[in-house]
Amino acid sequence: MVGMGCHNPPVDTSARPGRATALRMEGRLHVLRELHAGRIATRAELTTRLGLSRASALEITARLREAALVHEEAAPPDGRRGRPTTLLLPHPEGPLVCAVDIAHETWAVAVVELGGAVLARTTGHISSREADSVLNAVRHAVSGQLDEWGQRVRVLSVSVPGTVCGTRVVQASNLRWRDVDLSVLADLPVLAGNDATLSGLAESRRGAAVDADVALHLKIDVGLGGILVVNGAPMTGATGGGGEFGHLPFGDPRRRCLCGAHGCWDTEVDGRALARLAWQEDSAEPRAAAQRVLAAARSGDPAAARAVDSVARAFGRGVGGLVNALDPRLITVSGVATDLLAAAPESFDTAYRAGLIAFQRTSVPPVRASALGEDGSIIGAAETGFDHVLTESGITAWRAR
Numbered sequence: 001m002v003g004m005g006c007h008n009p010p011v012d013t014s015a016r017p018g019r020a021t022a023l024r025m026e027g028r029l030h031v032l033r034e035l036h037a038g039r040i041a042t043r044a045e046l047t048t049r050l051g052l053s054r055a056s057a058l059e060i061t062a063r064l065r066e067a068a069l070v071h072e073e074a075a076p077p078d079g080r081r082g083r084p085t086t087l088l089l090p091h092p093e094g095p096l097v098c099a100v101d102i103a104h105e106t107w108a109v110a111v112v113e114l115g116g117a118v119l120a121r122t123t124g125h126i127s128s129r130e131a132d133s134v135l136n137a138v139r140h141a142v143s144g145q146l147d148e149w150g151q152r153v154r155v156l157s158v159s160v161p162g163t164v165c166g167t168r169v170v171q172a173s174n175l176r177w178r179d180v181d182l183s184v185l186a187d188l189p190v191l192a193g194n195d196a197t198l199s200g201l202a203e204s205r206r207g208a209a210v211d212a213d214v215a216l217h218l219k220i221d222v223g224l225g226g227i228l229v230v231n232g233a234p235m236t237g238a239t240g241g242g243g244e245f246g247h248l249p250f251g252d253p254r255r256r257c258l259c260g261a262h263g264c265w266d267t268e269v270d271g272r273a274l275a276r277l278a279w280q281e282d283s284a285e286p287r288a289a290a291q292r293v294l295a296a297a298r299s300g301d302p303a304a305a306r307a308v309d310s311v312a313r314a315f316g317r318g319v320g321g322l323v324n325a326l327d328p329r330l331i332t333v334s335g336v337a338t339d340l341l342a343a344a345p346e347s348f349d350t351a352y353r354a355g356l357i358a359f360q361r362t363s364v365p366p367v368r369a370s371a372l373g374e375d376g377s378i379i380g381a382a383e384t385g386f387d388h389v390l391t392e393s394g395i396t397a398w399r400a401r
Helices: 019-037 043-050 054-066 131-152 195-206 271-279 286-298 302-326 336-343 345-354 373-389 392-399
Strands: 070-074 086-090 096-102 106-113 118-125 153-160 163-165 168-172 177-181 190-194 214-221 223-230 330-335 367-369
Touching: 019 043, 019 054, 019 070, 019 392, 043 054, 043 086, 054 070, 096 131, 096 373, 106 131, 106 373, 118 131, 131 153, 131 177, 153 195, 153 373, 153 392, 163 190, 190 195, 190 373, 195 214, 195 223, 195 330, 195 373, 214 286, 214 302, 214 336, 271 286, 271 302, 286 302, 286 336, 302 330, 302 336, 302 345, 330 336, 330 373, 336 345, 336 367, 373 392
Parallel strands: 096 153, 153 190, 214 330, 330 367
Antiparallel strands: 070 086, 096 106, 106 118, 163 168, 168 177, 214 223
16 A cells, blocks of 8 residues: 655666656656646647647647547637647546545545546545544445446545554544554555645645745644645655644643643644633534634624634744744645634734744745635645656556556
């Protein structure tokens, strides 16, 4: 099985093809990646964007059609003189990725084609957070999609709210999972990643951070997670724990976190903090608690408004510290973080700017709300799946299926 977030084994180069063959493969992969990213849509754009001759573009697209990777259709007339171009589209029998999003209360399984379009989607509610119960339900849904789409599905890519190494969930504190193997979900190559990491990847490729070379993403759900994305690649660290920003000691050192540490930032910024500050409640359901407090604040409840203001300041101070340490071009936020910024923008902004070192204040990295919302993690999982498919080995396996 294949995983994300841990050291990869050395690559065997003993049987690599000749240089000319390799260059042709790389050219086709470049076209497929540009098509998948939405940066080309016609053969004319292929020639201009990639600097190809018309003959080379014809040859590459012909090979991709033969391999059931790309389909071409005549573009609608645009009133211009000259020969009309053709649209480049995913092949109707082309490769697919099965993407899974396991959250705290729900799960979703989607089948995605080249270019990111979702062809099918199944969802379910999590009644028991026991790993076996959740994985059995997801495995059944995945099996149904594989029965429908067959060998077109090349990889299963899974998003989970926890620390991931390879295909194993090392720790998902809020689900109470430890050392859970996700490779049991399908007899396919399996990839796995943290939900906030994959949300950040999706924002950098298809969302609010597409124009940034270095982007920081932060997601508040049950706790806080995120990722630094550099040139479209998430910085997941040596063992997959990169981006566990919620467990930085930005909180009260007397308060114990579910992860086993004390003083985690998690405990100051999610629904647990909002309920504690507003009504002195200990909440077992942080998402629901966050929405209750935010709604009460909007309705004029002074205690709820003070809690929202306090949590927005705690979030802003932490974001300032991360900007000092990581130097991103911009920050994107999702989940409850988006609601906090909307509810208390001045409190957040004041705390954020106060936490920045002097040179960062001359050009403050902007903070943007997610463009993808709750779909970010499953979109990121699909992106990771296509990173696996759109490789020399992935295309070779596709052609040999």
